[in-house]
Amino acid sequence: MDVARLVELNAAYARAIDNEQFEQWPELFADPCLYKVTTADNVAKGLESGIMYADSRDMLRDRVSALRKANIYERQRYRHIVGLPHVMGHANGATDVETPFLIVRIMRDGTMPLFATGCSRHTVATGRDGALKLAERIVVCDGGRFDTLVAIPL
Amino acid sequence: MDIRHDASEYQTDETPHGQTPHGPWPENSLARVPYWVYQDQDNYAREMRRIFEGATWNFVCLEADIPDKGDYRTNQVGGMPVIVVRDTDGSINCFENRCAHRGALIAFDDGGNVQNNFKCIYHAWSYDLGGNLRGIAFERGINGVGGMPKDFKRETHSPRKLRTATLCGLVFATLSPDTPSIEEYLGADVLGRVRRVLNRPIRIMGRFTQPLPNNWKLYVENVKDTYHASLLHLFFATFRITRLTQAGGVLVSPDGAHHSSYTIGSADMPGVEAFREKDLRSENDDYKLADPSLLDSVEEFGDKIQLQILSIFPGVVLQQIHNCLAVRQVVPKGTDKMELMWTYFGFDDDTPEMNKRRLKQQNLVGPAGFVSMEDGCVGGFVQRGIAAAGDKISVVEMGGSTAESQATRATESPVRGFWKAYRRHMGY
Numbered sequence: 365m366d367v368a369r370l371v372e373l374n375a376a377y378a379r380a381i382d383n384e385q386f387e388q389w390p391e392l393f394a395d396p397c398l399y400k401v402t403t404a405d406n407v408a409k410g411l412e413s414g415i416m417y418a419d420s421r422d423m424l425r426d427r428v429s430a431l432r433k434a435n436i437y438e439r440q441r442y443r444h445i446v447g448l449p450h451v452m453g454h455a456n457g458a459t460d461v462e463t464p465f466l467i468v469r470i471m472r473d474g475t476m477p478l479f480a481t482g483c484s485r486h487t488v489a490t491g492r493d494g495a496l497k498l499a500e501r502i503v504v505c506d507g508g509r510f511d512t513l514v515a516i517p518l
Numbered sequence: 519m520d521i522r523h524d525a526s527e528y529q530t531d532e533t534p535h536g537q538t539p540h541g542p543w544p545e546n547s548l549a550r551v552p553y554w555v556y557q558d559q560d561n562y563a564r565e566m567r568r569i570f571e572g573a574t575w576n577f578v579c580l581e582a583d584i585p586d587k588g589d590y591r592t593n594q595v596g597g598m599p600v601i602v603v604r605d606t607d608g609s610i611n612c613f614e615n616r617c618a619h620r621g622a623l624i625a626f627d628d629g630g631n632v633q634n635n636f637k638c639i640y641h642a643w644s645y646d647l648g649g650n651l652r653g654i655a656f657e658r659g660i661n662g663v664g665g666m667p668k669d670f671k672r673e674t675h676s677p678r679k680l681r682t683a684t685l686c687g688l689v690f691a692t693l694s695p696d697t698p699s700i701e702e703y704l705g706a707d708v709l710g711r712v713r714r715v716l717n718r719p720i721r722i723m724g725r726f727t728q729p730l731p732n733n734w735k736l737y738v739e740n741v742k743d744t745y746h747a748s749l750l751h752l753f754f755a756t757f758r759i760t761r762l763t764q765a766g767g768v769l770v771s772p773d774g775a776h777h778s779s780y781t782i783g784s785a786d787m788p789g790v791e792a793f794r795e796k797d798l799r800s801e802n803d804d805y806k807l808a809d810p811s812l813l814d815s816v817e818e819f820g821d822k823i824q825l826q827i828l829s830i831f832p833g834v835v836l837q838q839i840h841n842c843l844a845v846r847q848v849v850p851k852g853t854d855k856m857e858l859m860w861t862y863f864g865f866d867d868d869t870p871e872m873n874k875r876r877l878k879q880q881n882l883v884g885p886a887g888f889v890s891m892e893d894g895c896v897g898g899f900v901q902r903g904i905a906a907a908g909d910k911i912s913v914v915e916m917g918g919s920t921a922e923s924q925a926t927r928a929t930e931s932p933v934r935g936f937w938k939a940y941r942r943h944m945g946y
Contacts, residue, residue, distance in 0.1 A: 401886065405628075406724045413724025413862045415886040417877050422809035429808070434752040436892045509727045509857075510885035513894035 365459040370449040373496045374463050378444035390424035394489055394497040401518050403508040437515045439472040458489040458499055481506045538946045544911045548934035549919035554908040556733040562853045569832050569943045570596025573697045575690035577834035577847050578602045578612055582720050591629040594849050601625050605647045612691040613649030614677035651676045686716030705771035711778040711828050715838050719866040728858040728885040732897030734850040740893050741829050742932035744779045745916050753888040767925040774921040774935030775831035783822045812878050815840035831939050842879035854901050860884050
């Protein structure tokens, strides 16, 4: 798989979230899919839980609806800095990719603290329309501390 | 050197009976809380000594965390670092994580296995699984020169030991000889509700930490406050997971310290007008899930209780929200900081389908929880709101001014129970 296309997929993902175009975010996934936010420690210990977990595009859409309509939190947004994708292997027409990331959270009061770092492990497949889709995206945060709340997907 | 740890060291703690360092408790009422309790440094230090290091049972780990001999976890009892470890005979020991020599942490990881002994890395003093000082490097010096005095008694130099108690796989520790048995401590009602959920061996599914920008008591109050759930959490109310108009109630232990709130049965609509009349933000029948499998729950406890939130004084919560189970430990980190340690769990005998169900329902809770997210920020809103109001008081009067069990959740009775226990421990 062309690495340039993987870079473009990662860029589109970060841009959708950072620009608060959350409705575009589920469209980057295949359906069904697996999206999970967890920690390196949980992964190392074989513990399966995530703080966010979705196995369908509709579950991702529900995240967005909740973010828009239900949940209450102080105004904030993210800035993703995404590293280069590393191709781990190919299987069944899909490509396993790891991409390191860093997320700064911009708070209402203007502070810009580092919010999370980690590695996204994703499986990328080509959709019927030829576009790349995330069949799986496991967001493995380096640390286990999530300050105050995590409203916006990582 | 360890000195006897008792109240006589802390004469400065003492205030006239029923008095606080800021004068009498407002109106001497459980329904009034002065804001300085969330701000005052001396009061915070007093809480560490009189509550966490006092006659209370503090959650320190799950038995499932330390299944085998030599398995240990580190934790905190208030401000005190502790080690909790499985001994050779299967019993569980807990002792202060502080070397008797120079005070360094004896263990500095979250947990692991140490076989037979702990060794402080600083000067290699070693401790058995009971926390007894067993070995001193170069105790007899080198070639007969140096070393410890011959009359040095190792047995009088050990970190403080805590008594432990286990209940349905939960492990508790206490420093005080006066703490009653865990069963007596909880009282029959709350004890029954612990046993209801933890009725068979569990398996840990994940751990997450959520630092919160507020005093630890604001979170504990939030847990005990059933009144807010349908009002603050839109997700909760809209999807009928719970609303105040559903059947349910609160159980409060006789001493006020512990509570269990519960919701019964499926959500029907009686009483929904109570929401509409008030034009409350959380009433929104138009909001539907695109993928309702998130809420595909099954009855697994043989009763109709869909949701049970239970707190054990001072700082642990056992949660059953449908099939989403978790223990939350409240760790104080200063007057305006705390950490919430989440342990998600299921049962050993879960089917793959039940495992998947729990994974999905875990979206409801934790730092990113659809229904718990707001609890992460609302304590901070209080902490900031009261910044200039240390001499003002809050009102906790829904459902009266007493702290008994009530067959409604439109009450702040469990919150008043907390203050009843708090004041007793603090001597206020």
